[in-house]
Amino acid sequence: MGLFRAEGVVYKPVQETDTASPPPPQPNQFYLTANVKAPRMAGFLVKVFVWLLESPILGGLLLYILKRNNLIHKFISYAELEDSPLYVPLHPYDSEGLITNAGLNPQLSLADLKEQEIKHIDSDLSPPEKVQQAIDCLPLSSEKQPFFHRWTVLDYSKAYSSGDITPRMVAERFITAVRESSNPPMKMSFFINNNEEDILKQATESTLRYKKGEPISVLDGVLIAVKDEIDCSPYPTTGGTKWLHKVRPCTGDACCVMRLRLCGAILVGKTNMHELGAGTSGINPHYGVARNPYDPSKITGGSSSGSAAVVAAGLCPVALGVDGGGSVRMPAALCGVVGFKPTFGRIPLSGVLPLNWTVGMVGILAATVEDALVVYAAINGPLPSQQPTVSLPKVSFPLLKSATSISAIKLAKYDAWFNDCSDDIRVCCSHAVDKLCERYGWKVVEVTIPNIEVMRLAHYLTIGSECSTSLSSYLQKINCSDQGWDARVALSVYGSFSSQEYIKAQKIRNRQMQIHRNIFAKADVIVVPTTGVTAYEIKDDALKTGELDYIYGAALVRYQIAGNFLGLPAVTVPVGYDTAGLPIGLQFIGKPWSEPTLMHIAFAMQALCISEFRKPKVFHDLLYKE
Numbered sequence: 001m002g003l004f005r006a007e008g009v010v011y012k013p014v015q016e017t018d019t020a021s022p023p024p025p026q027p028n029q030f031y032l033t034a035n036v037k038a039p040r041m042a043g044f045l046v047k048v049f050v051w052l053l054e055s056p057i058l059g060g061l062l063l064y065i066l067k068r069n070n071l072i073h074k075f076i077s078y079a080e081l082e083d084s085p086l087y088v089p090l091h092p093y094d095s096e097g098l099i100t101n102a103g104l105n106p107q108l109s110l111a112d113l114k115e116q117e118i119k120h121i122d123s124d125l126s127p128p129e130k131v132q133q134a135i136d137c138l139p140l141s142s143e144k145q146p147f148f149h150r151w152t153v154l155d156y157s158k159a160y161s162s163g164d165i166t167p168r169m170v171a172e173r174f175i176t177a178v179r180e181s182s183n184p185p186m187k188m189s190f191f192i193n194n195n196e197e198d199i200l201k202q203a204t205e206s207t208l209r210y211k212k213g214e215p216i217s218v219l220d221g222v223l224i225a226v227k228d229e230i231d232c233s234p235y236p237t238t239g240g241t242k243w244l245h246k247v248r249p250c251t252g253d254a255c256c257v258m259r260l261r262l263c264g265a266i267l268v269g270k271t272n273m274h275e276l277g278a279g280t281s282g283i284n285p286h287y288g289v290a291r292n293p294y295d296p297s298k299i300t301g302g303s304s305s306g307s308a309a310v311v312a313a314g315l316c317p318v319a320l321g322v323d324g325g326g327s328v329r330m331p332a333a334l335c336g337v338v339g340f341k342p343t344f345g346r347i348p349l350s351g352v353l354p355l356n357w358t359v360g361m362v363g364i365l366a367a368t369v370e371d372a373l374v375v376y377a378a379i380n381g382p383l384p385s386q387q388p389t390v391s392l393p394k395v396s397f398p399l400l401k402s403a404t405s406i407s408a409i410k411l412a413k414y415d416a417w418f419n420d421c422s423d424d425i426r427v428c429c430s431h432a433v434d435k436l437c438e439r440y441g442w443k444v445v446e447v448t449i450p451n452i453e454v455m456r457l458a459h460y461l462t463i464g465s466e467c468s469t470s471l472s473s474y475l476q477k478i479n480c481s482d483q484g485w486d487a488r489v490a491l492s493v494y495g496s497f498s499s500q501e502y503i504k505a506q507k508i509r510n511r512q513m514q515i516h517r518n519i520f521a522k523a524d525v526i527v528v529p530t531t532g533v534t535a536y537e538i539k540d541d542a543l544k545t546g547e548l549d550y551i552y553g554a555a556l557v558r559y560q561i562a563g564n565f566l567g568l569p570a571v572t573v574p575v576g577y578d579t580a581g582l583p584i585g586l587q588f589i590g591k592p593w594s595e596p597t598l599m600h601i602a603f604a605m606q607a608l609c610i611s612e613f614r615k616p617k618v619f620h621d622l623l624y625k626e
Contacts, residue, residue: 038070240272321365325557
């Protein structure tokens with residue numbers, strides 16, 4: 001392959017990287033748009049491509065060309081950089097409150113987080129007690145608003161407590177709605193698996209608790225769906241496949257699910273997802289396409305596709321997802337709901353499929369920021385049975401009594417990156433940022449974030465290597481025909497990455513961690529659109545094979561990567577719609593452990609936009625049926 005070898009980039013020391021704006025005239029500092037060179041393929045073309053990739057002779061050559069043409073060789077494989085690798089994006093702090101991050105400099109003090117209006121939470125509290133602490137942070141209840149809004153956790157709790165309706169009645173309505181949406185003509189494919197008998201059993205137990213006046217928490221009787229990447233008894237955990245649950249049986253609840261059960265929540269089933277989380281569309285050839293409630297002919301995004309869709313459609317106020325490459329925030333934005341991903345390490349990954357263990361994180365999809373906070377309160381915190389490998393700051397909750405409760409927020413904005421999206425998204429998100437600044441007196445700080453496209457490639461190499469490695473022992477036991485065609489392409493590419501490439505990707509992770517430290521020394525959060533495009537059309541040729549559309553895929557993940565690759569907290573809030581009426585999300589990426597500030601900002605943004613939220617075409621009112 002020497003004749004085809006690409007010239008690798010020589011990276012300057014990260015200390016010489018300037019994050020000031022406008023961009024300095026240095027090589028590799030200017031914004032580079034995604035250089036994706038791969039045609040869309042589906043149906044027969046995907047099958048042919050898989051046969052070529054899996055060919056012993058042609059496969060290696062094809063993979064080499066793909067990596068070269070898509071600049072992996074230039075920016076990673078043959079790159080030269082002096083930085084040491086950083087394998088796990090942890091943000092430990094020492095006894096003096098400095099976030100050390102494996103010895104990287106400059107250090108960031110916890111005091112530099114400038115958290116305002118927060119409430120410190122005792123780590124020894126039980127999940128129901130933490131939930132009550134979160135409820136005490138929420139604004140006083142208000143009358144029903146004249147505009148469209150989804151029913152929240154508090155709406156359900158109040159209705160149950162008043163006796164207007166029972167969890168059993170809501171569960172029955174839920175079952176009817178799922179049946180209706182699963183059958184023609186809708187075929188929404190929200191769920192991979194749900195057990196009506198188990199749902200009714202949980203709902204009956206919750207109803208009895210309310211009749212006795214003894215609900216466990218405000219989550220008692222609230223319907224919550226779980227992505228089929230998270231263990232939740234009595235369901236198998238498929239990861240969107242037809243085979244994984246046969247070689248890796250589910251033996252109980254994941255930690256996050258167990259904590260929700262302790263709060264009395266009703267777990268209603270396993271939501272659809274992109275197979276193995278290896279794509280961005282949410283098109284699953286085994287279990288159908290999780291369709292977008294705002295337009296069922298459009299995708300939901302992936303891989304937490306079903307979780308976003310059930311919240312958007314009103315079936316659940318909250319759902320759990322797993323975010324390895326924007327897999328919570330992306331579908332949340334495309335489906336017009338809130339998507340929240342905490343700092344890496346804040347929620348245990350026990351009982352979650354280990355598909356991407358240094359970039360993946362349990363995340364929350366919710367009707368509102370307040371609902372995201374309530375569920376975050378229930379599931380955060382280390383496992384009590386395990387000693388944490390690093391020291392973590394104590395959990396704090398934001399006091400969301402008023403949208404104007406925090407001040408002097410600085411929003412870092414990199415214009416070249418921010419504007420690399422469709423015109424509808426650019427205009428909508430720019431307007432949203434302007435409204436924030438005008439209403440609350442916040443400031444935009446113009447910055448440059450170098451090598452964003454390089455970070456995307458390094459993340460792709462990392463998540464692919466981890467997925468391939470975690471599945472290697474299982475894949476030897478199954479027939480490749482059990483896998484979807486698009487997943488087979490992904491696994492072929494993932495398996496082509498070398499240890500040398502993986503280590504160089506981790507060196508880039510180190511560089512980007514330090515670059516983002518410099519950004520956060522100037523601002524509280526980074527603000528960007530959540531996706532580069534809105535939901536696109538589901539084409540018939542992709543239904544049975546899945547599809548390869550890396551150009552759209554790169555546009556969907558364009559703003560997601562820092563949250564995963566660097567372990568940073570991030571949240572997306574719906575802020576408007578494109579000309580076709582499809583939702584647009586605005587994302588805030590925060591400093592390590594700054595979840596309270598992120599939620600304050602998201603809550604303030606939500607307050608400015610909520611009166612303009614639109615009802616989806618597919619929507620089920622389970623609380624007060626019209």
